[in-house]
Structures are given as structure tokens and as C-alpha cells.
Amino acid sequence: MRSRIWLLVGGVVVFGVLVGFFVTRFLNPVPPQIAATTTSNTLQGRHVVDFNLTTVAAVGTAGQGNGEHPNWVGYLPTTYLKVPAGAVVHMTIDQEDGQTGLRNEYFGLVRGTVNDQMTVDGKVMGALDPSLAAHTFTIPDLGVSVPLEGVAGNAPANAMIVVEFNFVVPDKPGLFRWQCFVPCAAGTLYGNGGPMQTLGYMAGELQVG
């Protein structure tokens, strides 16, 4: 009887190890998170923090992100962002991707940022021609949506458009999902596959607090 008990215990242990391996593999795919850079500036009486993201096209960027990043369109370095509660986020996005156009022209409006405005290459704007957009930076729960102008097809290599905007995050901690509202995943069905539905490319989370 003792040997049978040991056999059973051994079996349970082996099974448990396998399950543990499986589960850790499973719960791990959250991409790395970056925290905002704090600054000494204030806006509307709140602290301003900085983010600098880059959007890259699918083609010709192999190896970016240390190989963790298959060759898909995405926001670099990551889409998992952390900011202190109650801050103003000053977001700078280096837009290197080309123009896709918006399916819903309404998303051409800048919404939810300070003064409902953004700065494109130094020019203040409240809306974008829908056909010029490459991506949007949209946090539905905060009402933030900013269209990002794409680089023209005839632009020189390595051209980019710098988009800047400020938005206020809530005073209470929370987790907010954000994503691009342009189905921009070239080569997948309706542009909605791969990077549009895999976290870390065109969607991510903003952790407040």
C-alpha cells in the first residue's frame, strides 16, 4: 500500500509540475510596462508626465523590440503604460507609418485632450483629414481619441511626423484599455487580425496610479 501511495503522490507531483509550466506559460504574455517620465512642469495645476512612443509599419522593421516583436505594425517600445493618478500626460508620438485612412470619419476629430487639440509637427490642430490618418490613439473610457497623421507615400525614407497632445488621467487609480481604431493590420482579414487583436501591438493598457 505504501508503494501505491508514493506512486500516486509522484503522479500528482509530475502532473502538478506540468500544469504549473502550462499555467505560467499561459499567464505570462503581458508585454513589459513602461512608466511615464516625470517632469517639473505643471498644467492646469497638475503635474505633467511625458511619454514618447513610435508607431512603425509592418514592413522593413524586423528585429525591433529585441526579437520579442514579430514583424507586425505596432507601437514601440510597448503599449503598456503606467502614469501617476491625477497627472497630465504629455504624449509625443513619432509617427513613422504610412497613411491608411479612417473608416469612420468621425475619428478624425481630436477628442478628450486638453482643449481638444493636438500639435502636428508644431502646428496646432483640432481635426485631421480622415484620408491622411495612419492610426488613432484612443482610450474609450477616458473619452480620449487622437488621429495620427500618416507619412505620405512619396516622402523620403525615415520621414516621420511628430504628434503631441496632453490629456488628464483620473485622480483614482484604475486600468484603462486603449487601442488604435484604424484596422491597420495589413495582410490580415479586414485589417483586423494579428496586431489588432494581439495585445502589445495596436492595443494596450494604461495603468493609472
Next chain:
Amino acid sequence: MSTPPTLARRLNEWGLLLGVIGAVIGFIIGFAVGTHAIPYSFDEDNSLGSDPGILLGYALSVVGFLAGMGFLNYPIGRLLGAKRPTEEDNAYMHGEGGGLTRYFRMTTDHKVIGLQYLVMILAFLFIGGLGAMFIRTELLTPSPTVANAQSYLTLVGLHSTLMIFMASAAIIGPFGNYFVPIMIGARNMAFPRLEALTFWLLPPAGLILLSTVFLGGFTTGWTGYAPLADQNVLGMDSYLIAFALIGMSIGLSGVNMIATIMTKRAPGLPLSRMPIFVWSVLVTSFLGALAAPALIAAVLMEVFDRSYQTTFFVPAGGGSPYLWENLFWFFGHPEVYIFVVPAFGLVMEMLPVFTRRPLWGYRVAVGGMVGIGLLSFVVWQHHLFVSGLAPSLRPFYMFSTELISVPTGIIYLVALGTLWRARTRFTVPMLFIFGFFFNFLIGGFTGVFLSDVPSDFTLHASYFVQAHFHYTIMGGEVFALMAAIVYYLPKMTGRTMDTKLLRFQFWAVFITFNGTFISLISVGILGMPRRVISYAAYLQPLNISATVFAYGLGLSMALFLGILLWEVVIKQKVAARNPWESLGVEWQVPTPVPLFNFDQVPVAWSLPYDYDTGKPAADFGPAVPAFSGA
């Protein structure tokens, strides 16, 4: 037998290992061919491979596994015109003198296959149950904590699909395979190799499904709706191949069971005197054989969409996602009766034993089951009431769905008629049977609200639906499964697990189950949608209640498994020969059941429910010579 083992037999002993090797080789070949031979433009940059490579790799790995297990030996022998296997070979394949090792190789003994199924089902149930625990843990808080949205959806998909695999074979697999041939006086199934195949398709299916985690998972849940399935990452391919394998297993098992029941009954056993469980298996088998091919057609189209980039389900290319929804549910709705009809059969088989009186309304019950079987093919659109499909069809499907509650109600009344004024023995299986009836009643009532178009519009895709089918499948089928395990274990293993602790376990599982799913019915009515990782904050208290009860449910299910392992594997307490004093023929044959079931000819059959006179189901005639190889 002193003849030295042949090469084929030696290989057969190592079948499982050779199968794994075959699977690896098959995958490598399939992956290479699929990646390089099929022109393909989606997801070209994905570092893990392409859809054709993964799909073909999986398909050939299954072929390789089966070849290694020895499934091709017989067909290749036939193709070469080799001599037919001798009786000695057949007895060996049947597991003669095999001991424990025969459970780990391909055998043609329906009793071995029944036990293999039982272990497999419990493993699926356990892994799927772990998934449920993770889901409930995640839902403790309104926002993502343990997992992220994508892995949560994969988790839901894995839990549901694995449990569907489990449920579609939970009764038919172990108990159908083990007891149907004995109950009809046959020495074997009609096609024993096919029977082995239906079992050995399951482990590859389960592993392929689980491997989705390494390919990015799939976010569609168990229904695999297009066009999300077309857009999904490579993990979707695991789902497709695994479900196709399960569909094949269900279909082939159905054909084999029907053939066995219709053509291999002992002389003197007409259909009208078959045990009710055999009837339920017959009805279920027709459902499986006739519904599963629709699933296979749908999966083939999805495989074409994902590999050859056809547009069956893509509107831009002329296709339609509704096509998938129709084909899937044409299979999917009979599938839920595949779960529950054999559970009803088993419960009605056990009821007379514990009430000590004949089954009330045997013929009516048979009619009810056949009625369920026929109606289940014309109700599938009730899953699509809110999909926007042809509103003029809704009244018909509402009517047919509500109509199906009539035969179900008849079966219910038959059970109640049997219980009426009976001196019921409250054994552990009987407790589970009462649990079954209680839970199924709630499952049935909630179903009526869902079949009704107006109320379905508010309840569709909410936790109300989720709680409804958990009440029928878990509260119904799994309770019947637990009853049957306790009831039949003495026959199948010669050991008993009927202890005092098991009574406690029943009450624990019954209370925690209802606590969990009444909470979930409530959050459903309050509007919480299924398959979401985050929910409105006001739903948190009820979700915490569901999670706490679910932990208790998980622990009490684990306790059942623990008692089973402790009593059967470790304590090995020998059971009485016929502990429940049943009149069924399965309890008349000795334990362990002889290699070919009957050493004596069973004759003069009657219904095994004659507890008024105590007459057993069959008399035994002259002895049959065992297989001697002479």
C-alpha cells in the same frame, strides 16, 4: 499460450511511445510541406509559422500517432491481401492476459476502452475545472488582474472547448462502451478497431487544443464564430483540428454503436426489451452520426479560409459568417442532446434499482427520447435569434424549441412516476440522481426563457445563458456521471468507493454548485455579458459570491477525484458482487467480466426492472467455449 510474440505484438506493446514518435515525425513533415508547398500571403511575417504549415503539421501528427499506435497494421494487411488475423491474434488484441499494460496500448476490448475513456474524461474534467478556477479568480475584480484580455479569452475558450469534448463522451464513452455490449448480450462491439480509434482520437485532440497556448491562443470561445476565426492568430488552427477530431470521434462512435445495437443483440432480445440506457445510447448515436458531419463540413471550410484564403465566411469575398453559424449550430444543438440524453438513460437505468420497482412508463420514456432526438435537428436557429437572420423564421424556431420541452418533460414524469410511493433507498448514487433532477429542473426552466424570442433578446449572451447550460450540463450530466461512477465502479474495477465521506461530498458539491450558478443567473439578469474580462463595478458582490462558491465546488469535485483514487488505487477494497442488488444482466456476469463477456449463452430476455418478482434480465443457457486458439 506459449507461442512467442510476433513483431507486430512487440511493437503494439510500445504503441504509445511509437505513437508519440510518429506524431513528432508527422508534424515535422506536415509543417515543412504546408509551409513551403501552399502559396500563402496572410501573416507572412509571423515568426511561429504559417497557417497551412500548422494545420498540415497537426493533421499529419495525428496520422503519425495513429500509425505508431498500430492502427494502420490491419488496413495495410488487408491492402496487401495478407491472411486475416487468427483467433489468437484477435484474443491478443482484445487484451488477453494483458494486465495493466493493455490500458496503454490499442486494444479492441470494449471494457478496456470504457475504462480508458473514464480516465480520459476525468482528466479533461480536471484540466477544464482548473480553467474554471482561473476564470473565477480573474472575475473576482471588475478589471483585469491575473490575466490580460487576450489570455482570458483563450482561457474561456480552452475551458469551454475541453469541457465540450469531455461532455460529449462523458456517459457514452465510459459507460456506453463498457455496458452496451453486455446489456445486449453481445460478445464485442460490431467494429472493435473503430471503437479503439474513437477513443484514441481524443488524447491527440486534447493535447492539440491545449497547444494553442504556444501559438497565441484563440479568442472565439468554443463556438469559433467567423469572421473572428478568420482573423485570429495561429492558435485558432489548434481549435479547428481538435474540434474536427472530436467530430470524427463522435460520428464514428455513433455509427459503431448503432451497428452494434441494431445487429448484434442476442437472440431473444427485441428492441422493446432493451434496457432504457441502451435506448438512450441508440438515440444519442443517431444524433452523433447525423450531426457531426455538418461540423466537419464547417471546419473544412474554415480550414480552407485560413490556409487557401478562400472566402466562405468573408463578406468582402462573397461569403457570409452566417454560413458558419448555421452549420455550426446544426451540429451544435443536437450536440447538447448528445450530452444529456445518455445521462437521462443512465438515471432511468439506476432509478428502479434504488426504488425497487419497475420503471414506470418504459415505452413512453423511449418515445420521449426519440422525440428529443427528432426535434433536436429543427431547433438550431434559436441560437441565432439576435443575429439578424430572417426574423420571419423566429416563430417557428421558438415553437420547435418550446416543443422540445414536452418530450423532456415526459422523461421527467417517467422518473417521478417511478419514484411515486416507492421505498427509495438513499444510497450515494441515488443522492446524485436527486441532485440531477433538481439541477436539471432549473436548467430546463431557464431554457424556456431563452427559447422565447422576446426574453432571449434581453438575455442573449449574458451570464444567464452561461448559468443555464451549466445547470443542464454540469448539474445534469456531470451529476449523472458521478452517480454512475459510484454505481458502476464495483462492476468496472471490482473496487468500491461508496464511503460515508462521499455523502458529505455530495452535499458539498450540490450546495456549492447551486450557490455558484444561482449567483451567475443573477448577474446574468442584471446584465453581465459572457466572455468579458472586465465588468461593471456594481456586479462585483455577486461575482465574489460566485467565485467563493466556485472554489468550494472545485474543492468538492477534487474531493470526489481524491476519494476515487484513494479507494480504487490505494485502499483497493473489494466490492460486493452485486452491491445494489440490481437485476440487470451486467450484474449477472461475473466480475471481472470474462474476456468475451459471456461464458454462458444468455437466453430468455426480459426487461431488467422486474423488482416485483425479482426476475433477472436474462437466463443463462449452455456454456460457450472460450477462445482457445485451437
Next chain:
Amino acid sequence: MSDVSPTGLTVVDEVEGGGRTLIFTSRLFMAANTTLQLSLLFAFLYLRANNFGGMWHPSGIGTPPQVLAIISLVFPLITLVALWAVWNAVGRGRESNAVSGLLWLALVAAVLTGAVRILLMYQFNWELDSAGTYAAISTLWYAVLLGEFILVGLWLLSLVMGHVRGTDRLSASHARAILDQWAYITGVSIVVYLLIQYIK
């Protein structure tokens, strides 16, 4: 040893499936196959009625090559006639040389069926990712039928080999079961041919 068993069947019948079981099961498979074929028919008609963006049958998409498609139906008919003759001969207990000849004929025609149908599918010349749903469902359907012809063809080969080598003489029930099966698939492929050729 005595072959008496409780079911009244011989021991070999028990393990291999007796004659009645064989014919019955062959028909069961036909019933299950019917669901598969009806699902494909449903898809065919559904996609045809659906026709989003005119993508059922975009311009430039033809039908399968007529001549080959008809040839691919002639060979299974030859097999069918040969199998019918085999069944007739075996059922009347004819001597085995004629049966062998007929079986070879059936087998050769079956092999040619497979070959022609593979060739036919190569001649479709559709770019599946842009050829619309008519091309997709036709290709899938022809592939399914090809698979079924190959499976039943392999069964036929096993019967021929057993019979020719004398290890397993063809029984009337075997002949009947495979005749049923082949007739069914041939019938379906004729219907499918007409559907794809004329209901485009």
C-alpha cells in the same frame, strides 16, 4: 473449436462484423455522409443566394473543364457496373475466375477515376483567394468527393487483394456493401457535377 456464440454468429463474424452488420453499417455511413453532402449543398446554395459584392461568380471565372469532368464520371460508372456484376456472380456462387476479372476491371476503373479527378482539380486554375465563393465551394466539394473515392477505392483494393491471393474470398455481403457505397458516391458526384456545371 465450436463457433457457437451467444449471438449465434461465428467467432470471426464477432470480431470482423458479420455480413448483415457490414451492409447495415455501410448504409449508416451513407446516412452520415448525406449530412456532409447536404451541408455542402446548403453552403453552395447559401453562398449563391448571398453573392455579396457579386463575388459568387466574378467575371473571368469559368466552370470546370467539361470533357474531363464527364470522363471523371464515366470511370466510376464502369466500376459500378463491374461491382454490380461481381455482386451478382458472388451471390449466385459463380466460380471465381470471372469474379477476379470483374474485380480487376472495377479496380482499374476506380484507379482511373482517382487519377482523372486529381487531373481535373489541377485544371480548375482558380486563384482561390480572389476567385469568389463559387470556385471555393466547387473546389472543396470536389476535394471531399475525391477523398471519398480514394477511401472506398482503398477498400476495393483490399477486397481485390484478399480475393486474388485467396486469403479472403469475397463474400456476397462484402460485394453488396461496397456496391452500395460506390453507387452512393457515384450518384452524389453526378449530382454535384450537374450542380456545379449548370447552377453557376
